[in-house]
Amino acid sequence: MIKVTRRALTATLLLGSTALAPMLAPGTAAAQEREVNVLLFSMPSTRGLAALADDFEAETGIKANIDVVGQDVFESRITLSFTGGARDIDVVHTPVIQVQRWVEAGWLEPMTAQIDGLADKDDILSGPLEAYKVSGDYYGMPFFAETGLMAYRKDLLEAAGVGVPETWDEMLEVAKAVDSDDTAAIAMRVAPGQGFNMFVFPMIMRAYGGKFFANYPDDMTPAINSPENLKALNTYITLMNDYGPQGIGNFNFPEVVAALQNGQAAMTVDGTSIVSQAVxxxxxxxxxxxxxxLPPGGPAGRSPAIAVHGLGIPAGSENADAAFEFVKWATSTETLSKLAINEAYPDFTRASVAENPEVQAKYADVQENFLDLRVEALTLALGHYRPLIPTWPEIGAAIGENVNAAVNGLMSPEEALEAAEDEMKSILAY
Amino acid sequence: MRDTSTAFRVKKALGYAMMLAFLGFSLLPVVWVVLLSLRPATALFEPIWESPAAWTLDNIRSIARSDFPAALLNSFITAGSSTLLALLVGVPGAFALSKRRASNKFFASWLLLLLRMAPPVGFVIPLFLVYVRAGLIDTYAGLIFAYTSLTLPFVVWSMWTSFNQIPDELVEAGLMDGASLGRVLWRIVIPAARPGLVAAGVLSFLLAWNDFFFSLIITRSDTTTAPVAVMNFVSYASVDWGAIAVASIALTLPIVPIIVLANKYIVQSLGGAVKG
Known part of the structure; x- marks a missing residue:
């Protein structure tokens, strides 16, 4: 008995004592050498960027401490850092849908002079770059622009004797023909969230001519309960409930990707980062x-989704020069080309990257016209696909909840859009 | 006689069946995680009978290559150090609270409980700001001190209860025989309160080991602990379920031997029995 006790006791103590020595070991930035602290959230291009950090140091002599974390971890850390005015981060991952809110809160440093001063500014895709402009100033540099595409199983469409759907109405027909007991016709994200169902659903909405506001940005009267949006919502509900896989009512990207990869769904319409996992x-x-x-269209044409991610500099940064050096390096043709070659998606934000033969060869290998498709979709995409307003994160979340409830049969489509309209009004009034 | 015995056997069998069913139910998530960790990405969401041959060690290899082992080590270092610190400070503290004749014990006990009751979210922002100014963000020292704010009140509280069960006469006898107070504590009181000590150590280690919140806020890449590192496998447009499964197992495994080893003491301590 006593022996066991001693062992248990030593075990407990050992656990601790192995630890006392290194207690004071690694610390935060030693101020003497030039360093930048970079906070990014995990996606292939940011992980790829972190892997290239040594190149940056070799080129500039500045050490980049790049922290790539999960999205939830990112949000907690950055919110705390911003609200606390901690200035512990020099370069921050800035999703375009957050930029208005962050600027309104005074959290970002303008970068207009530096960006205008770039010799190769014209090479940056203007849509993504202009999305970072808030009242005349740039607050970020885009490094990633993904756009909506459709992926379909050619074998199953052929077997069903149908062609590729060009409109969402045709999609209803095709889905009906393709749907079988083994393979659902279509899987899309339904989970509520401004970056989840509200990333894909507006593609249907806008194809039918639906809008969020009466006339963005001049007349910001909510217009979510329009007949066009109702038609779009009904199409979405039919596609998901009648021709989607089981459990679709809560599908998010992992489920959609798994369904495509494992043959449980024949089609999807989603961002490049999702559809490229199918191929x-x-x-x-x-x-x-x-x-x-290209994603299906409708009476109002095609409206591929667009998601842009960039790099911003937190307000009051004491290290703004080195921070912009990093931003410049991370969004340079050279770095973006390396990322397009090393990682799985061609979501670069400079036109010159598409001229790189290695990049061309890589994506032609996946599909002959992959890069052209992407450019076409980017050209079609509305810059304000998701409205560029500070309240969008809340509005998107509110609409997303109601749209999700309608797909899950918790309320009728009409009720859902009415409820969304009311919530938009109260968010805007506040 | 025979009837009752049959009835008894039936009852017993039913009891076992229910226990087994409940055991299976409780263990199902664990079994599932183990299976997930050994399946390739393409077979993760399939029933096993559809691809019975699809097994892989890729998930384990990719975890081994990732930052996760370093995060696991960080967890050991910080949870271990804060436990040790809490025991070093907390045990004598609890001894004093238990054996000293003082009038403000009620106040002390409430203060301790209050520390245990306060949700970390209430003081994390001030803590974060102080840490930023003091340069304690992403340091072991910073995280260990933060964890000690969890473990120390726990150790003091639970050791106080353990020491209370040791008769004062034992301490007095020691002092009477000429031992110093420290010697009495070390030679007499601590051995008598061994189950409580082991339980306090193990449970406070677990308290720090399982922490997510402090690590989330005050660590960066150098000192990230394992529970936060697991979250980093959830990324934009993809979730690496295989890696999460392996990481979850890696996060649980080190705990198992500790619990098995210390189980007896924890039960004794929670049951309130002290063996002399």
Missing amino acids: DPAASKFADQFVLA
């Missing part, structure tokens, strides 16, 4: 059967 031979069982195409 990725390393992860998808049906990579050779999936074909990428």
Whole structure:
């Protein structure tokens, strides 16, 4: 008995004593050498960027401490750092949908002079860059722009004797023909959230001519309960409930990706980062059967989704020069080309990257016209696909909840849009 | 006689069946995680019978190559150090509170409880700001001190209860025989309160080991602990379920031997029995 006791006691003590020595070891930035602290959230291009950090130091002599964390971790850390005025971060991952809110709160440093001073500014895709302009000033540099595409199984569409749907009305027909007991016709994100169902649903909305506001940005009267939006919502509900996989009512990107890769769904319409996982031979069982195409359109044309991510500099940064050096390096043609080659998605934000033969060869290998499709979709995409207003995160979340409730049958489509309209009004009034 | 015995057997069998069913139910998530950790990405969401041959060690390899092992080590270092610190400070503190004749014990006990009751979210922002100014962000020292704010009140509280069960006469006898107070504590009181000590150590280690919130706020890449590192496998447009499964196992495994080893003492201590 006593022996066991001693052992237990030593075990407990050992756990601690191995630890006392290094207690004071690594610390935060030693001020003498030039360093930048970079906070990014995890996606292939940011992980790729972190892997290239040594290149940055070799080129500039500045050490980049790049922290790549999960999205939830990112949000807690950055909110605390901003609200506390901690100035512990020099370069921050700035999703375009947050930029208005962050600028309104005074959290970002303008970068207009530096960006205008870039010799190759014209090479930056103007849509993504202009999205970072708030009342005349740039507050970020885009490094990633993903756009909406459709992925479909050519074998299943052929077997069903149907063509590729060009409109959402045609999509209803095609889905009906393709849907089988083994494979659902279509899987899209339904989970509520401004970056989840409200990333994909506006593609249907806008194709039918639906809008969020009466006339963005001049007349900001909510217009979510329009007949066009109702039509779009009904199409979405039918597609998901009648031709979607089981449990679709809570599908988010991991479920959509898994359904495509494992042959449980024949089609999806989503961002490049999702659809490219369907054509990725390393992860998808049906990579050779999936074909990428433009998303379906409607009476108002096609409106591919767009998501832009960039780099910003927190307000009051004591290290702004070194921080912009990092931003410049991270969004340079050279770095973006390396990322497009090393990682899975072609979501670069400079036109010159598409001229790089290595980049061309890599994506032609996935699908002959992949890069052209992307450019076409980016050209079609509305800069304000998701309205560029400070309250969008709340508005998007509110609409997303109601749209999700309608798909799950908790309220009728009409009720859902009415409720969304009311919530938009109260958020805007506040 | 025979009837009752049959009835008894049936009852017993039913009891076992229920216990087994409940055991299976409780263990299902664990079994599932183990299975997930050994399946390739393409077979993760399939029933096993559809691809019975699809097994892989890739998830384990990719975890081994990632930052996760370093995060696991960080967890050990910080949870271990803060436990040790809490025991070093807390045990003599609890001894004093238990054996000293003082009038303000009621106040002290409430203060301690209050520390245990206050949700960390209430003081994390001030803590964060102080840490930023003091340069304690992303340091072991910073995280260990933060964890000690969890573990110390716990150690004091639970050791206080353990020491209370040791008769004062034992302490007095020691002092009477000429031992110093420290010697009495070390030679007489602590051995007598061993189950409580082991339980306090193990439970406070777990308290720090399982922490997510402090690590989330005050660590960066150098000192991130394992529970936060697990979250980093949830990324934009993809979730690495295989890696999360392996990481969850890696996060649980080190705890198992500790619990098994200390189980007896924890039960004794929680049951309130002290063996002399």
